[in-house]
Amino acid sequence: MRQFGHEVGNGIALVANHFIQVITIMMLMGLVCFSIGMNLPIVTDKAIALYQSQELRAHDPVYFTAYYDDTREKTEDQASVNILANELTKGTAVSYISNDIELSHKDFANRHHVFIVMGSKANLAVFGIPHPQSTKPRAYLGSALTETSINLPIAGYKLTAREHLPANASFFSPHGFGESFAHYVVIVLPPSALLRMDEAEKENALFNTVFLMNEPSHISDHDLSAFLHSCHRRGMDFIPQNLSVDLPEQFRKVVAFTISYVVPSLALLILVFFLFYSLGKTLVREEMTELRIRYLFGATLGSLSIRVITFLLLSLVIPAVLPTALLAYWAQEKFVIPGIIILIFTAIVFVLCTLTSMRTIKRSIS
Amino acid sequence: MHKKLTAALSAFIFSLILAFLAFSVSEALNEIHNQSFGIGGEYTQLSIPQMANPSPDRKQEQEKALIKLRKYLADEKIIFISATDRGEGNPSVLVYDPLSTTWARNVKPSQTYVVKGSYFEELWKKKQNNPLLIESISRINGVIDPDASLQGQEYQFVHGLDEKISPSGKAILSTQNPEKVQHVQSLLSQALLQPQVLPRMTWKTALITHKEIDFTLLVSVLSIVACVMALNGVLEGLIPEFIIHTYSGGTALSITRKYIRHQFPTVALSSLAGSVFLLILNAMLQFARLNPFLLSLLLLSWLASTLIVELMLFLIVFSQLQVTFATNRKK
Numbered sequence: 001m002r003q004f005g006h007e008v009g010n011g012i013a014l015v016a017n018h019f020i021q022v023i024t025i026m027m028l029m030g031l032v033c034f035s036i037g038m039n040l041p042i043v044t045d046k047a048i049a050l051y052q053s054q055e056l057r058a059h060d061p062v063y064f065t066a067y068y069d070d071t072r073e074k075t076e077d078q079a080s081v082n083i084l085a086n087e088l089t090k091g092t093a094v095s096y097i098s099n100d101i102e103l104s105h106k107d108f109a110n111r112h113h114v115f116i117v118m119g120s121k122a123n124l125a126v127f128g129i130p131h132p133q134s135t136k137p138r139a140y141l142g143s144a145l146t147e148t149s150i151n152l153p154i155a156g157y158k159l160t161a162r163e164h165l166p167a168n169a170s171f172f173s174p175h176g177f178g179e180s181f182a183h184y185v186v187i188v189l190p191p192s193a194l195l196r197m198d199e200a201e202k203e204n205a206l207f208n209t210v211f212l213m214n215e216p217s218h219i220s221d222h223d224l225s226a227f228l229h230s231c232h233r234r235g236m237d238f239i240p241q242n243l244s245v246d247l248p249e250q251f252r253k254v255v256a257f258t259i260s261y262v263v264p265s266l267a268l269l270i271l272v273f274f275l276f277y278s279l280g281k282t283l284v285r286e287e288m289t290e291l292r293i294r295y296l297f298g299a300t301l302g303s304l305s306i307r308v309i310t311f312l313l314l315s316l317v318i319p320a321v322l323p324t325a326l327l328a329y330w331a332q333e334k335f336v337i338p339g340i341i342i343l344i345f346t347a348i349v350f351v352l353c354t355l356t357s358m359r360t361i362k363r364s365i366s
Numbered sequence: 367m368h369k370k371l372t373a374a375l376s377a378f379i380f381s382l383i384l385a386f387l388a389f390s391v392s393e394a395l396n397e398i399h400n401q402s403f404g405i406g407g408e409y410t411q412l413s414i415p416q417m418a419n420p421s422p423d424r425k426q427e428q429e430k431a432l433i434k435l436r437k438y439l440a441d442e443k444i445i446f447i448s449a450t451d452r453g454e455g456n457p458s459v460l461v462y463d464p465l466s467t468t469w470a471r472n473v474k475p476s477q478t479y480v481v482k483g484s485y486f487e488e489l490w491k492k493k494q495n496n497p498l499l500i501e502s503i504s505r506i507n508g509v510i511d512p513d514a515s516l517q518g519q520e521y522q523f524v525h526g527l528d529e530k531i532s533p534s535g536k537a538i539l540s541t542q543n544p545e546k547v548q549h550v551q552s553l554l555s556q557a558l559l560q561p562q563v564l565p566r567m568t569w570k571t572a573l574i575t576h577k578e579i580d581f582t583l584l585v586s587v588l589s590i591v592a593c594v595m596a597l598n599g600v601l602e603g604l605i606p607e608f609i610i611h612t613y614s615g616g617t618a619l620s621i622t623r624k625y626i627r628h629q630f631p632t633v634a635l636s637s638l639a640g641s642v643f644l645l646i647l648n649a650m651l652q653f654a655r656l657n658p659f660l661l662s663l664l665l666l667s668w669l670a671s672t673l674i675v676e677l678m679l680f681l682i683v684f685s686q687l688q689v690t691f692a693t694n695r696k697k
Contacts, residue, residue: 020595021595024591024592024595028588028592031585031588035581065453065520066453067450067453067454067455067456067457067520068453068454069454069455069456070416070418071416071417071418071419071455072419221492221494225489225494225495225497228497228498229497231497232497232498237456237457237498238498239457239485239498239520239522240485241520252651252652252653255651255652255653256393256653256654257578259386259389259647259651259653260386260387260389260390260393260578260581260582261578261581263382263386263647264382264383264386264387264581264582264585264586265585267379267382267383267585267589268379268383268585268588268589268592270375270379271376271379271589271592271593271596272592274372274375274376274379274592274593274596275592275595275596275599277596277600278595278596278597278598278599278600279599281599281600281603282599282602285602285603
């Protein structure tokens, strides 16, 4: 045991001797972790959205981007709401409300995020909810919520959310705000409930509308034009966008924006491992004489390698784990994928380096 | 493995990083070019926040000022293009081109066109009435094909400069003369707007707004540091082999020169692989539009990385040999 402590102490002394290299490894690791952690989630989010919307995109969907003109008079024109409710009933539209819910009722749903989904085609935009095709009014709790039940009086219904959703439940948003349902309260309502909602909720539903154009009974040109006219009178200029064309283009833009961070960071990570490998080689070369003498005096190969392994642990694994852990603590779920990538790489390089150094030691001693 | 692989690996990684530096530079230049909405040459950017509609009597005042503005622009031969900000106002572009040199030459004042390829072009062709058109405009006069920087966005209409439509969003003037810009600004202020001149694009502001250039530059510098440290450790193991050459009369300089000449094909090929890797990635993800400018920058980055890695190898081996010879001589 005493000898073990001695060997570990020597390993730490070696780190002090190669201080500059170890500090460089640590700093580069920190930079790599930071830049990958900040940028990779943007791409993975879009890639997940692209994957999630596969089924929706097969329906030739049209969504809307909005221009808000504050200079005009606004009305509470109901034609667009009626058209939307009608299309939702027919199953040729998907819509949801994710903002501005029950603004007059401050403690609604214990101040959690609320998400209202309507229509029989909800399964195209909402994932992980039991019986997504059914429009029976009901409510669910997100997997991270601690409450056992929440009362939700909305649009004339008195709903109570008791069931928790699975952890992978999430929704897709054509506007790029799709999210996991972990911290949400999710309400399913029949399309007719839309007519009984507040104006703010209706506006959010209009904004989040996706019309499915490949259904045989899809929205007519006349209705679409009336829908746009009515939204215009409400103060929102809607511009129809084809999601199947638009989303891959959005993905391309996001990749173009983040790839000059992600790929150079990964390249730098490889260089850091290269630096580490060369550090291991230098170390074995420098220590070889001493190791050989101690071997002649009866030290086993195992006890000799403790020193080298301590050094390698301190100079690679700690500099890699420290920033990863810090960022994982700070950025939470977003850092899971980059963190796992970095740690797996580090583990592989560590094992490879240890094995090669051990082999070199073994060969040159015997 | 070390002898060839060390140099090859550093060259590959380094040229990959330089290739991404080249890519981010070309992206930034492309974006800066797009900011001018297709006006070649010098230009000034103005930001015009959206204002509430004026009362009827002030509306007349605004119209008068906008007529004066058009007259001034015509006299001074200044091109004026303004486009609304994303999500604000009406998705339209306001254009006046007295020089008839840009894409906007076909736009006549006080006329309205739909943007080619937009949803409202389809509506117009089907002769349906248009939901988003401003009330004061009764008819659409045709289709226009605007500059690439205005396409693919949400703009639906192109208006010729008209006293009924007040500009908002971002405006471009085809002049940098401070007096003329000042005059246009004062005319816009008379039209009850609050224009502000945006700072001119210099290399400093370009670096501030395009962080990816800063980042790739930083990473390339850091990768030189990491490469030097790593190569220093690995190449030390080759010293005994180099020493042999001294018996046949080799000096530090001649041995090093021979070494890097020997390494040159490896380094050049691996650097090329780094640049090609970007192209392969692009073929998979389609993130960049290949153009001659980007390709020439990639070629440049290939040459630069080959040279820099060769220089690194030279300096490291040379200094190590010098040190070894000095210690040997002491013995």
